Amino acid sequence: MNPATSLLLTDTATRELRVCPALGVLRSSHWFSGFSAAALAQLAASASIRAFGPKQQVALEGRWLGAATLVVQGCICAIRRIDGSRELTLETFRAGDVLVDALVHPDNTLAGDSLVAVETSVLLLFPREEFLAVTRTSPEVALALVRDFERRLSRVKALAWGLATTDVEGRLYRLLLTLARDEGEVGAEGTVIAHFPTQRDLAGRIGACRETVSRIVADLARQGLLTLRARRLTLTPGFFALARATEVL
Secondary structure, three states: OOOOOOOOOOHHHHHHHHHOHHHHHHHHOOOOOOOOHHHHHHHHHHOEEEEEOOOOEEEOOOOOOOEEEEEEEOEEEEEEEEOOOEEEEEEEEEOOOEEOOOOOOOOOOOOOOEEEEOOOEEEEEEEHHHHHHHHHHOHHHHHHHHHHHHHHHHHHHHHHHHHHHOOHHHHHHHHHHHHHHHHOEEOOOOEEEOOOOOHHHHHHHHOOOHHHHHHHHHHHHHOOOEEEEOOEEEEOHHHHHHHHHOOOO
């Protein structure tokens, strides 16, 4: 089992990893932290830790992972190819998210998405049968799954509503406003988002292609409405004025 010494965990959890890597990860995860000690021990006994480098493939399109997967560190994208060449990011999973697609009722007639690590990522994998066994005996696991499915369904509904009622620019403005509200810090030059998502990530979250998002971001930068240095984005007051003018706020 890979000790994954680069995990972004608390000091206590890091010490635990030296003894039992999987149990230390589970105890420090907001998704699993409320589970009983027995459930955590049962999951940890069957789990394995794997690390992936940037752009490394986690699962090929059309193939199932065969496991419930916790993203401990990094970012994983579910990607579907279009016309054999273009790629569409359908969903993004960040640290703390759990992938359980096709876990309860695998259906091999549906094509699975390709999973790719956007950056250096560490995953904790639980074999399907062992995870389902814990679910059957631990109500807290089933409730956690329901909450996660509700969150993902709400995100899909919001995207569907945006696709039906707003153009790409409007959807991107709304996403930037959400990021500013949830992750931004107000400074002298504007609202700063210290760890800005990649343009592929943004495109997947608003149902657009990366090239379109890149063009809009570049246009906003030319107007002085935002600045982007590496992964640090600053939204100026002018951007919020534009969002108000276009009735996005």
